[in-house]
Each structure stands twice: as C-alpha cells, then as structure tokens.
Amino acid sequence: MGDRVNDGANNGVSSGTVRGLAAQGTALGRVIGEAADRCFAAVRVQVSGRTGVGKSSVRAVLTAHHDLRVDGVDITEAASIDVPRSPDPVLDGDVLVHVLAGGAHPADIDAVASATEVVFVLAKADTIDHLDTVIGRLSASVGATVYPLMGTVAASVMRGLPASFGLLRPAAKAVTTDMLLTPERFVRATLPIPRQARVELLEQVETCGVRIAVETLTANPNTDDATLRLLLAERSGVDALARAVRQAVDDVRIDRQGKLLHRLTELAAEHPDATELERYLGSDEAVVAIMRSALRALGEPQEPHPTLRTAQQWQSRWQRADEPSRARAALAVARGYLRMRER
Numbered sequence: 243m244g245d246r247v248n249d250g251a252n253n254g255v256s257s258g259t260v261r262g263l264a265a266q267g268t269a270l271g272r273v274i275g276e277a278a279d280r281c282f283a284a285v286r287v288q289v290s291g292r293t294g295v296g297k298s299s300v301r302a303v304l305t306a307h308h309d310l311r312v313d314g315v316d317i318t319e320a321a322s323i324d325v326p327r328s329p330d331p332v333l334d335g336d337v338l339v340h341v342l343a344g345g346a347h348p349a350d351i352d353a354v355a356s357a358t359e360v361v362f363v364l365a366k367a368d369t370i371d372h373l374d375t376v377i378g379r380l381s382a383s384v385g386a387t388v389y390p391l392m393g394t395v396a397a398s399v400m401r402g403l404p405a406s407f408g409l410l411r412p413a414a415k416a417v418t419t420d421m422l423l424t425p426e427r428f429v430r431a432t433l434p435i436p437r438q439a440r441v442e443l444l445e446q447v448e449t450c451g452v453r454i455a456v457e458t459l460t461a462n463p464n465t466d467d468a469t470l471r472l473l474l475a476e477r478s479g480v481d482a483l484a485r486a487v488r489q490a491v492d493d494v495r496i497d498r499q500g501k502l503l504h505r506l507t508e509l510a511a512e513h514p515d516a517t518e519l520e521r522y523l524g525s526d527e528a529v530v531a532i533m534r535s536a537l538r539a540l541g542e543p544q545e546p547h548p549t550l551r552t553a554q555q556w557q558s559r560w561q562r563a564d565e566p567s568r569a570r571a572a573l574a575v576a577r578g579y580l581r582m583r584e585r
Contacts, residue, residue, distance in 0.1 A: 254531035255499040257282045263506075263519055270513055274506065281502040284316045285491045288335025290353060293322040295341045296365030299393035304339065306400050307484040315491055324349035333357065337490040341365050344376060346383040359490040360386065363483055368392040368450035389483040396480035398446040399471045407455055407467050409435045410443065414459035422453050447474060493538065500535025503528055526581055533578020536571035548579040 257278065264275035287310070289301040301319045304310050310317065321331040330353065338357040342350060342364050354360045362380070367390035370376050380388040398404070410417075413433050421431040425444045429437060443452055451474055458465050458473060475481060503523070510519050522528055537544055545552055556576035563569035 254496075254527060254534055255281070255502065256527060259522065259527065260502070260506075263522060270509060270516060270519075273509060274519075277502050277505045281498045282314070284314050285337065285494050286335045287315060287317045287337045287339060287487060287491065288320050288333060289317065289339045289341065290320040290323060290331070290333050290335075291341030292324050292343065292347065292349065295343045296391075296393055297322070297341050299397070300339060300341050300363055300365050300391060303391065303393055303396045303400070303480055304484065304487060306397065307480060309481075309484040309488045310491075323353045336494045337361065337487060339363060339487060342380060342384075342388065344370065346380055351384065359494055361483070361486045361490055362386055362388040364388050364390045365393050366391075367479060368395065368448050387486070389486055390479045391483055392448070392450060392478040392480075394445075395447045395451045395474055396478040398451075399475045399478065400480070402471070403446045404443060404471075405467070407459065407470055409439050410452075410455060411459050411463055414456045414463065417452075417456045422449050422456070425449055428452065451478075496531075496534050496538050499531050500538070503532050503535070526585060529581045530578050532574045533581075536574035536578070540568070540571050540575070542575075545579070548582055550583060553579040553583060 260278045260281070261275070264271045264278055287304065289297050289304070291297045297319050301317055305317050318335070320333055320335075323330045323333075324347065333353060333356075335357075337359045338354055339361045340350065340354050340363070342362060343366075344364075362384050364370070364377060364380060367373055370390075373390060377388055377390055413435050416433055417428075417431070421428050421433070425448075428444065428449065429440050433440075447455070454474060454477055455470055458470060506519060506523060506528075510516055510523055513519070534544060553576050556572050556579060560569055560572035560576055563572055
C-alpha cells in the first residue's frame with residue numbers, strides 16, 4: 243500500500259516507476275519502454291478552424307494560461323480548413339480546439355468528425371450581439387458545449403493589463419452607453435481622460451472590457467485594479483475554456499494509461515517470471531489508474547470520496563453486467579474504489 247497515487251499531470255501513473263520497469267536491458271524491458279514512450283508522449287493540442295475565425299488568438303491565449311503551461315502539453319495551430327482549391331490540413335492532434343465564427347458550417351462538422359477529444363470555442367465573443375442566444379444555437383448545432391472567448395481581453399489580463407484603471411475610476415459615472423457603442427465614440431467623447439489613455443485601454447480590453455469596467459466602477463468606485471482584472475478574466479471566458487481543454491488533456495492521459503496498463507497486463511501473462519511487473523500491476527497506482535480508465539470507458543464520473551457502499555454497488559454492477567467488457571470495467575472500478583478506501 244506504499245505506492246503514491248499521483249494526481250494532476252500523470253492522472254495516477256508515474257512515468258518514473260514505469261520507466262524503471264523498462265530499465266532492465268532485456269527484450270521485455272524494451273517492449274515496456276516502447277509502451278511507456280507512447281503513453282508519456284506530449285499531448286498535442288491542435289487549434290483548428292476556418293480562415294479569419296481567430297485561431298491565432300485562441301492559440302496564444304491557451305499557450306499563456308497557467309492551467310496549460312505544464313510539461314507534456316504542446317499547443318499548435320493548424321492551417322485553415324475549407325480554403326478554396328487547397329486541401330484541408332490533417333487534424334491529428336490528441337485534443338482538437340475548433341474555433342467557430344457566428345455559425346457552424348458543414349465544413350466545421352466534417353473537419354472534427356473523426357476527432358476523439360474536441361473543444362469548441364467561439365472567438366471574438368465581444369463582437370457578438372445576443373451572445374447567450376448565439377452560444378445556445380451553436381452548441382445545439384455541434385452537439386457539444388461551445389465556449390465563448392474574448393481573446394483580446396483574455397490576453398491582456400493574463401499579462402497584468404491594464405496596469406491601472408486609475409484614470410477611468412473617477413470618470414466612470416460620466417461614461418454613457420452611447421459613448422461605448424463604438425471605439426471611435428469613446429475616443430471622441432467629452433471625458434476627463436487623455437485621448438491616448440483611452441486608445442491604450444481600448445487596445446487592451448476592447449469596448450466590451452471598458453463597458454464591464456465602467457459598470458463595475460459605477461457600482462463601486464473603490465473596486466481595486468486586481469479585482470477588475472479578475473472580473474475581466476472571468477467575463478472573457480478564458481478560464482472556462484482552459485479548464486475544458488485541460489480536462490480533455492487529462493482524459494487523453496487517462497486513456498493512454500489505460501492502454502499502457504492493459505499492455506503491461508498482457509506482458510505479465512506472457513512472462514510469469516516477471517515478478518516486479520506483477521507487483522506493480524497490483525500497486526495502488528496501477529489499480530486506481532485502471533479504475534479511472536474503466537470509468538472513462540463507461541462514461542461515468544469518478545467519485546472523489548468513495549464509501550464501502552460505493553464499491554459494493556460496483557460489485558453488483560459487475561455481477562449483473564450482460565457484456566464481458568462492461569463486466570470487466572465494473573470490476574475494475576469496484577477494485578479501485580476498495581483500494582482507495584483501504585488507503
């Protein structure tokens with residue numbers, strides 16, 4: 243029971259432990275090493291979409307976000323899909339972040355049809371009227387949640403910008419709705435804010451971000467700069483999008499580790515004298531990782547605080563299962579929950 247169950251980037255399986263099994267200089271060690279290489283390879287996040295939808299902005303925001311600035315995650319941008327007289331790019335990332343404009347075209351649906359992990363995002367959300375309605379329509383058309391993103395706002399606040407709202411704070415109550423209809427109106431409006439300061443503010447958070455800051459400061463002039471940036475980050479949608487992408491990355495890792503442990507189980511059966519491998523497959527780390535993979539296969543969430551009754555319910559599901567694959571998965575979940583209880 244001494245093995246540590248890793249969370250976070252490894253989702254339960256330790257690269258060091260598995261690679262230790264491979265470091266034997268034997269044919270079995272080489273096979274284990276090859277399986278470990280596949281499992282622990284970087285997870286490739288690929289940003290895709292049609293021309294002009296904001297792919298570069300989405301890639302830049304995801305690359306900068308703290309949830310995704312971790313080892314083993316590579317974020318790249320694919321060439322545009324649906325370009326006349328040009329072949330579509332190969333979308334073979336482990337996670338596909340597909341960027342939409344105001345609507346989902348047939349080309350968007352076709353492009354992601356074969357992808358296992360897809361996160362949909364509506365970039366330039368600050369330019370969309372009736373955003374909730376548009377998001378609802380888009381989500382219904384693609385059959386999944388679409389995450390709105392205000393890319394310019396998100397990129398700025400992650401860099402700590404605007405550094406100060408000091409010039410806007412005393413003038414907030416004088417800013418009218420008409421002044422924020424367009425950037426030009428805000429720049430030309432009669433306000434006690436220098437023109438260059440307004441231009442810089444618009445470059446950093448767009449008209450939508452200025453509107454959010456004005457509404458907040460009008461309600462509470464004492465709202466500090468850090469709180470305003472946090473509010474802008476939340477309203478930009480960047481954290482919700484990054485969480486969705488991170489969850490997809492973690493799901494890829496869980497699936498890979500399930501395949502790794504399945505391969506190790508096969509190798510243990512082929513090499514009954516490999517006692518160290520057999521011992522690892524009975525460890526907390528392996529049993530719980532197999533449980534997570536089984537839950538993924540069944541489409542069930544993990545219970546963070548399983549009770550004895552939780553494990554017993556899964557044992558009952560194992561006994562009642564009418565398909566061998568579901569029975570094996572239910573038994574793996576029951577074993578995992580029992581092991582978590584024992585720990």
